[in-house]
Amino acid sequence: MPEKWNFWALAPACPWLDQYALDSRFIIRILGLVSEENIAIKQRIKTAAHSLGFHAFGVAKVPLELRGDYYRKWIAAGQHGTMSWMERNNDRRLHPEQLLPEARSVIVLGMNYYQPDPVRPYRIAKYALGDDYHNMMLRYLKKLCRTMRDDCGGVQRPYVDTGPLLEKPIAAAAGIGWQGKSTILVEPKRGTWSFLANIVTTLDLPADEPVKDRCGSCTRCIDVCPTRAITAPYQLDASKCISYLTIEHDGPIPLQYRTAIGDRLYGCDECLDVCPWNKWATPTLEAKFSPRELPPLRELLAWDEATFSERMIGSPMRRLKLPRFRRNICVVLGNIGMAVDLPALQIVGSGSDEMVAEHAHWAIAQINKRLSV
Ligand code: SF4
Numbered sequence: 001m002p003e004k005w006n007f008w009a010l011a012p013a014c015p016w017l018d019q020y021a022l023d024s025r026f027i028i029r030i031l032g033l034v035s036e037e038n039i040a041i042k043q044r045i046k047t048a049a050h051s052l053g054f055h056a057f058g059v060a061k062v063p064l065e066l067r068g069d070y071y072r073k074w075i076a077a078g079q080h081g082t083m084s085w086m087e088r089n090n091d092r093r094l095h096p097e098q099l100l101p102e103a104r105s106v107i108v109l110g111m112n113y114y115q116p117d118p119v120r121p122y123r124i125a126k127y128a129l130g131d132d133y134h135n136m137m138l139r140y141l142k143k144l145c146r147t148m149r150d151d152c153g154g155v156q157r158p159y160v161d162t163g164p165l166l167e168k169p170i171a172a173a174a175g176i177g178w179q180g181k182s183t184i185l186v187e188p189k190r191g192t193w194s195f196l197a198n199i200v201t202t203l204d205l206p207a208d209e210p211v212k213d214r215c216g217s218c219t220r221c222i223d224v225c226p227t228r229a230i231t232a233p234y235q236l237d238a239s240k241c242i243s244y245l246t247i248e249h250d251g252p253i254p255l256q257y258r259t260a261i262g263d264r265l266y267g268c269d270e271c272l273d274v275c276p277w278n279k280w281a282t283p284t285l286e287a288k289f290s291p292r293e294l295p296p297l298r299e300l301l302a303w304d305e306a307t308f309s310e311r312m313i314g315s316p317m318r319r320l321k322l323p324r325f326r327r328n329i330c331v332v333l334g335n336i337g338m339a340v341d342l343p344a345l346q347i348v349g350s351g352s353d354e355m356v357a358e359h360a361h362w363a364i365a366q367i368n369k370r371l372s373v
């Protein structure tokens with residue numbers, strides 16, 4: 001785009017403008033106009049993103065309106081549980097433009113991770129069945145940022161859960177989908193199974209229009225939630241959510257949630273599985289997301305530190321570390337275990353980790369209760 005142009009050519013109804021050769025970017029910004037060249041730049045970035053495997057692409061302008069009052073009240077009510085990092089950097093979280101001086105746009109990218117659950121007696125959230133997506137997506141994002149710099153200029157910052165960004169509201173602002181009653185992002189032609197990533201950029205790209213909320217009268221996600229964590233439409237109490245309890249929460253799992261966790265070893269997909277918009281989901285083509293082979297739970301429980309570290313290399317589940325991994329196994333065995341699982345539980349029940357031992361004793365008691373019926 002030429003740095004200076006005669007605006008008269010574009011705005012014949014404003015004769016005062018033909019006096020001056022004005023800075024084009026300034027005019028575009030103040031009048032909300034979009035140049036042909038910016039549209040072409042956006043299209044080139046979108047094409048490059050698609051070729052890297054991102055099916056979803058949208059742009060939101062900064063500054064963004066991100067329901068700061070709602071977020072602050074949610075934190076003040078303690079509904080983020082022990083995720084104390086959510087209390088920090090809220091100015092930047094609610095104002096992505098603060099992440100990069102001169103930021104003009106936030107690009108939102110989505111990558112499909114849908115796949116059917118493997119057949120085994122316990123469940124792992126679909127996003128964690130294969131390799132961790134963070135490093136892989138960050139690699140793709142950095143590649144896209146290099147292409148953008150070389151092709152279009154500007155300064156770019158890539159984020160995959162790596163900065164204080166409210167991914168879902170930003171994705172909604174960029175027209176990728178809407179935040180459904182479960183608070184998850186729903187894409188009109190794909191549903192809920194997408195990893196989200198962002199590029200904050202100084203490029204002034206044409207923004208996409210937000211899409212309409214199409215939840216309608218559906219309440220499936222609210223009705224199915226095993227722990228009643230979706231307390232009302234669009235209200236999630238994360239401290240009750242099985243994803244939080246089995247992944248983020250450090251320490252004992254409160255007794256009132258253990259039975260509801262059922263066979264879920266890591267995370268929960270219940271409110272996603274029932275979403276009717278997922279009828280259009282197609283399996284991911286990304287081989288790295290393919291499910292890992294895992295043995296029965298009693299064998300997982302016998303893993304020591306070295307085995308856990310080695311077998312979990314590259315898996316999102318590695319972040320649990322061994323005690324929380326064992327804690328979760330005990331809860332699931334308490335719900336679905338049989339007599340054959342008791343010896344493995346007895347071993348960790350007499351171990352030195354008090355938290356794990358307490359969960360093992362709970363599981364043993366649950367299994368014995370079922371056996372005595
Ligand atoms: S992930 Fe599971 S526990 Fe969490 S809100 Fe959805 S259905 Fe409820």
Ligand code: SF4
Nearest residue numbers: 180181215218221275
């Ligand atoms: S399950 Fe229904 S209410 Fe929940 S997000 Fe999907 S469409 Fe919306």
